Amino acid sequence: MIQLMSVNFDDYIPNWRTQLETIEYNVLVVVREGKVRYDINGEEIIAEKEDVLYIPQSTRRSGGNWKDTSHQKHTILFTLDRQGPTGIPFVDAGRFMKFNLSHIQYVYRRCERLYEEMRGGKSYRTLICQGIMQELIGMLARELEKNELAPSKRNYADTIKSYLVEHYREPIEIDRLAKLIHRSPSYAAALFKEVYGLSPIRYMHQLRVLEACSLLLHSDMTIAHIAHYLGYYDTSYFYRMFKKHTGLSPSDYVQQDDRSDISMLFT
Structure with missing residues (x-):
């Protein structure tokens, strides 16, 4: 079961950075504009427009703006309440992943809706947020099942x-x-x-x-x-x-x- 912790939208934040730490949660990052730099277990990762990152729990991670430029991105923090495998290969593997999705505009809209629902107080908010998050995870899993394009x-x-x-x-x-x-x-x-x-x-x-x-x-x-x-x-x-x-x-x-x-x- 996915337990959402927070949903954020970073909108061209000057001097944005996160400290180097071993995270106790999973992170889904969806970049909309610009570039952002991460250190993932000692490796530099540059994410740019239309990139999606999955950063699993126990990753040693830091982040910051790329070359003093700002960016736009959605960031979703969540944990997994589970006793065994989820059946979702990339989640069960527990490895950092960088994706490109065919329907990235759709993903942007779902992230926007998730952000608004998390900040609001409407009825059935938790149920709706769970559904959107499960859909996003399912889309990533489906994308990985596609044959590698030449x-x-x-x-x-x-x-x-x-x-x-x-x-x-x-x-x-x-x-x-x-x-x-x-x-x-x-x-x-x-x-x-x-x-x-x-x-x-x-x-x-x-x-x-x-x-x-x-x-x-x-x-x-x-x-x-x-x-x-x-x-x-x-x-x-x-x-x-x-x-x-x-x-x-x-x-x-x-x-x-x-x-x-x-x-x-x-x-």
Whole structure:
């Protein structure tokens, strides 16, 4: 049974550091921005954006900002109340692990929700937090079960992803993505889905909808303006895509009480 101790969000803390000590708990670290340096049992570990670290109990650990820069990360401290093996290989091994996850944006949202639930006083808080934490551990275990990808495949997929992140507001054609890696369109689409779990076009829409959520909350742009800005020249089509990914219309999204959990974007 997982026993949560604390859930923290370090938001560009100047001079952040932790002292060198042998920890009596497990730590899950999810880096969102920047870099952070750890000393793990005498080995220097640099974690950066999209990295996930599992630091098991009894690890001798210290940490600090990397080269006087700051960072953003989620940190979850927990213990395991158990008499025998958990059945989760990386937990039972008791070794430090560094992960890259296919659905890192989804992990960010779950960490945000966990942080808010731990700080709140709503009913069934403990039950909800246990569920979120078990899901995160399960996702890490599942990721480790995947076959090791050839470095070339990862590089090809990362090339496509970088292009999508830079150009998601523009019309995206599979032929163009294929030319980036000098492969066929069918290969490029299948490869991206193998690595990231979704098609390039679906990923593009997720980037657009995520940006739309931010603009709806933090700008004075109209819905029609946001749609056009994000490359949806038919506002009704934008409405359909937004609802497909969030389950809500843009107006309903703005009006709902709890707008923090948009994890359905990344399922």
